[in-house]
Amino acid sequence: MNKFALGAVASTLTFAFAIEAAATEWNVSVWGKRRAFTEHVEKLAELVSEKTNGEFTMNISYGGLSKNRENLDGISIGAFEMAQFCAGYHRDKNRVVTVLELPFLGVENLAQEVAVSKAVYAHPAAAEEMEQWNAKLLMTSPMPQYNLVGTGDPRATLADFEGMRVRATGGIGNAFKAVGGVPTSVTATEAYQAMESGVVDTVAFAQHAHLSFGTINQADWWTANLNPGTVNCPVVANIDAYEDLSDAHREALDSSIDEALDHYLANYGELLKKWDSVLEEKGVAKVEIDEAVLAEFRATAADPIRDAWIKDMEAQGLPGQELYDLVVKTLADAKSGS
Known part of the structure; x- marks a missing residue:
């Protein structure tokens, strides 16, 4: 083989190794099964792969x-690069974001929920x-x-x-406790069994979770307008893994977040449109609580x-007061369209 051929082979191998070295693979820890709650994670993975070929x-x-209660611990030790968790699973570890779980904040839709979450996540304390x-x-x-x-x-x-006896975490659990309820914070994946076995009388979930975890199949009734609050479930990355990304890969990730959230909102909107037909199909009565x-x-x-x-x-x-005021102001701005 002449020196030109050897040079070509060497160049090809060098290029191949460079491509291999440039590849990034992240493990992402979520739970349950694919559902409306995880669609932004799925979309993020799809977009990042597309943008980086x-x-x-x-x-x-x-x-x-x-386990879902241990995802933040897994992130902290680098067991995986990205994970989803809910603040109510370990309130002592993520105190700042629990401001978003206070009951009766007045959030009316998912777009407003995104707005207040973004504001709190961007706060230095968070x-x-x-x-x-x-x-x-x-x-x-x-x-x-x-x-x-x-x-x-x-x-x-x-x-x-x-x-x-109600399956409810965070501020929602506190709200029911304030009116004499007995909240228990079993995980989402344990809720069906808790309801089936009589450990709890009721389960507080968003619509997708009542479907995904089967609690709707145990139900005789559903409260249409109680709306005591919601839980906050961040998606996080291991800082070391994030900082180790190449500039191009980090840009692909950062630029895909809003797209992934838009996809999530559109997908969840379709689920909400179908909710009444789901109740009818399963024979679940819709209960309207008096004002x-x-x-x-x-x-x-x-x-x-x-x-x-x-x-x-x-x-x-x-800064508890400052965080609460931030939520109130952000929500008011979102409602006024400013």
């Missing part, structure tokens, strides 16, 4: 890498707290207001909530829980 890929694992877990906040998993499914007679008054009951619920739960949260955060050296 397959050089940056994400392997999304539904429960194969970690980034600083997540750095303790080697985690970078990428995007939220916006969910509608939670509502209850239950068995037996509908719970339509505050007196009905007295002693009610006077809702007002009483808000008065009993919202103000005291908010004030206690702010006081607790400030005592821990976190």
Whole structure:
């Protein structure tokens, strides 16, 4: 083989090794099964792969890498590069974002939920707290207001909530506790069994989760307008993995986040359109709570829980009042279109 041929072979091998070295593969830990709640993660993986011609890929694992309560711990030790978790699973580890789980904030739709989440995630206190877990906040998993499914007679008054065993986490759990309920924070994947075995009487979920985890199949009724709040479930990346990305791969990831969220919102919107037909198909009664009951619920739960949260955060050296005010202002701006 002449020196020109040898040179060509060497160049080809060098190019091949460069391509191989440039490839990035991330493992992503979520749970359950693919559903509306994970569509932005799926879309993000799709967009990143497209933008990098397959050089940056994400392997999304539904429960194969970690338990859902342990995803943040897995991120902190670099067991995987990206994960989804819910603040209510470990409130002590992600105190800042729990402002988004306060009951009766007044969020009316998913776009507003995205707006307030983005504002809080961008606050220095949120980034600083997540750095303790080697985690970078990428995007939220916006969910509608939670509502209850239950068995037996509908719970339509505050007196009905007295002693009610409810699967509810975070601020929603605190809201039910304030009116005499007994919240339990079993994970989403445990909710069906808890309902089936009678450990809980009711389950508070967003619509997709009632479908995905089967609680709707146990239900006799669903509260259409209780709307006590929702949970906040960030998607995070391991900071070291994020910083190790090439400039091109990091740009592909960063530029895909809003696209992935837009896809999520459109997909969830289709699910919400079909919700009434799902209830009818499964024989689940729609319960409309009287406005006077809702007002009483808000008065009993919202103000005291908010004030206690702010006081607790400030005592821990976190800007509780500032974070709450940020949510209120961002929500007002979102509602006014400014």
